[in-house]
Amino acid sequence: MTDLHKLAAVLDEAARTGRAVPRPEQDYGVADAYRVQEELIRLRLERGDRLAGVKLGFTSEGKRRQMGVHDVIFGRVPESSAILDGSYADISGFIHPRVEPEVVYLIGRRIASPGDALAPGAVAAVAAGIEVIDSRYEDFRFSLPDVIADNTSAAGYVVGPWQPYDPSRWNLGVVLEIDGRVVQTGSTGAILGDPRRALAEAVRLALQAGMVLEPGWVLLAGAATPAEPLVPGARVRAEIQHLGSVSFTASVSESASASASASASASESASAPGPTTPGASAETPGVSGVQGASERPGTSGEES
Ligand code: OOG
Ligand code: MG
Numbered sequence: 001m002t003d004l005h006k007l008a009a010v011l012d013e014a015a016r017t018g019r020a021v022p023r024p025e026q027d028y029g030v031a032d033a034y035r036v037q038e039e040l041i042r043l044r045l046e047r048g049d050r051l052a053g054v055k056l057g058f059t060s061e062g063k064r065r066q067m068g069v070h071d072v073i074f075g076r077v078p079e080s081s082a083i084l085d086g087s088y089a090d091i092s093g094f095i096h097p098r099v100e101p102e103v104v105y106l107i108g109r110r111i112a113s114p115g116d117a118l119a120p121g122a123v124a125a126v127a128a129g130i131e132v133i134d135s136r137y138e139d140f141r142f143s144l145p146d147v148i149a150d151n152t153s154a155a156g157y158v159v160g161p162w163q164p165y166d167p168s169r170w171n172l173g174v175v176l177e178i179d180g181r182v183v184q185t186g187s188t189g190a191i192l193g194d195p196r197r198a199l200a201e202a203v204r205l206a207l208q209a210g211m212v213l214e215p216g217w218v219l220l221a222g223a224a225t226p227a228e229p230l231v232p233g234a235r236v237r238a239e240i241q242h243l244g245s246v247s248f249t250a251s252v253s254e255s256a257s258a259s260a261s262a263s264a265s266a267s268e269s270a271s272a273p274g275p276t277t278p279g280a281s282a283e284t285p286g287v288s289g290v291q292g293a294s295e296r297p298g299t300s301g302e303e304s
Contacts, residue, residue, distance in 0.1 A: 004032050004149075008039035011150050014136035018093045023137050023146050033145035034074075034209050040151055041076050052079040052218055053107070054202055054211070055131070057152040059222030060190040063100070066226040069144050072192070074205035075152030077218060083132070083158045085246050092252040097134040097155060097230040100223035101176045101238035103188050103195050104129035104159050111213040117200040124215070125162035128240040130176075130248065131220055132156030133227055157220060160238075160246030170196050172241040174224045178234050184225035188240065191221050198222065 003026050014021045028036075045051070057073040058064045083089045091097055108124030111117055134155035135142060147153060171189035175182055188195045198221035199213075206213055213219070230236065230250055237247035 004028060004036050005039065007149055008036045008043065011036070011040055011136050012043045014095070015134075015155075018095055020095045020138040021136055023142060024149075028145050028149075030071075030145055030148060033148035036149035037075065037151050038209065040149070041078070044078055044080075050079040051076055052082060052157075053077045053220070054206060054213065054217065055102075055152060055154060055157075055220035056198055056202055056205070056222040057147070059192045059198065059201075060186070060224050062186060062190060062226045063223050067142075067147075069142075069147060071144055072201060072205070072222070073144070073148050073152050074202065074209065075148075075154045077154060077157060077220065081132075081154065081156045083130075083156050083248050085158055085160050086248065088249045088251045089132075089156065090253050091132075091230060091232060091250045094132070094134045094155060094230075095136065096140055097132050097250075098140075098227035099176070099178075099230045099236050100131050100133065100227040101174050101184065101186075101225060101240070102129035102131045102157070102223055103127075103191060103198070103221040103240065103243070104157075105165070105199060105219040105221065106162060107213050107215055107217040107219060109215050111199070111203050113207070114200045114203050117203045122199060123165045123167075126165045126243060127162050128160040128238050128243045128246045129218075129220060130158040130236055130238045130246055131223065132158075132230060157218070158246050158248050159218060160244050163243050166242075167196055169242050170194055172243065174241075175239045176225060176228060177237040177239075178228060180235070180237075183228050186225035188221075188224055190224045195221050 007024055010021055055075045055077050058069055059072055064070050104127045105123045106125040108121040111122055132155045133153035135153045136150050171187055174186045176184040192198060202219050232250055232252040235249045237245055239245040
């Protein structure tokens with residue numbers, strides 16, 4: 001357990017500095033992994049961050065096959081990781097970020113049991129979203145407990161305009177574009193076979209983690225398609241049929257790129273193409289909020 005305590009600190013440091021860490025050598029199970037995740041989040045909340053909601057991962061076969069992991073996982077979404085729709089987001093603090101399209105639900109009432117998930121008003125609204133994931137492990141490789149401990153690779157999220165929730169519209173086309181080119185297509189029906197199951201599943205996993213879902217929180221239902229590498233300058237757009245679209249552009253601050261090139265020795269070999277800018281200091285503004293809760297990432301138009 002002491003080692004698991006240490007793992008939370010190591011993962012927290014990796015996220016704050018943008019330096020990948022090796023997978024833990026020690027064996028541990030899913031229950032311990034959720035304890036590490038809780039501790040990791042506690043460290044962030046202690047620095048003044050807040051929870052914006054929760055997320056599911058590996059809800060689609062496309063994601064499970066891409067990552068070689070075969071169970072649905074639950075993570076927590078820090079407020080500081082929000083990226084504004086349509087904004088420029090500094091990605092210099094990330095290790096090897098990837099993007100994926102998400103269905104995002106807005107929780108309408110306190111949900112303390114799986115039965116409550118079916119009550120009227122449980123979902124207040126729905127939107128197309130994009131999640132930025134950035135495993136803190138080298139080469140973006142991990143076991144199921146590893147990725148749970150690492151808060152399911154959560155690093156950033158963008159929510160498009162909220163739409164009224166119509167549960168009859170559940171099997172909707174999904175498109176992910178980078179620089180205007182379609183890079184992934186899928187269907188929201190790939191999410192747990194029916195995305196309407198996502199809320200009950202999130203409630204179940206939240207309860208196991210000792211949490212209830214609060215009104216105003218977001219729920220990221222899990223990507224319907226595999227993720228794509230996020231590189232500086234990329235304009236990312238996701239569109240979901242009937243739900244509209246959401247986008248952001250990845251930028252890198254000049255000071256961060258300068259400091260990154262000055263510390264090439266610290267570079268890390270990620271399998272995913274992407275910015276490896278571990279030289280960026282912990283104070284570098286970034287979209288992930290990993291630099292601290294005072295960051296308000298995703299400021300629109302901060303770069304031309
Ligand atoms: C874990 C995060 C999975 C999803 O939507 O399936 C996830 C990862 O792929 O590194 O967020
Ligand atoms: Mg996701």
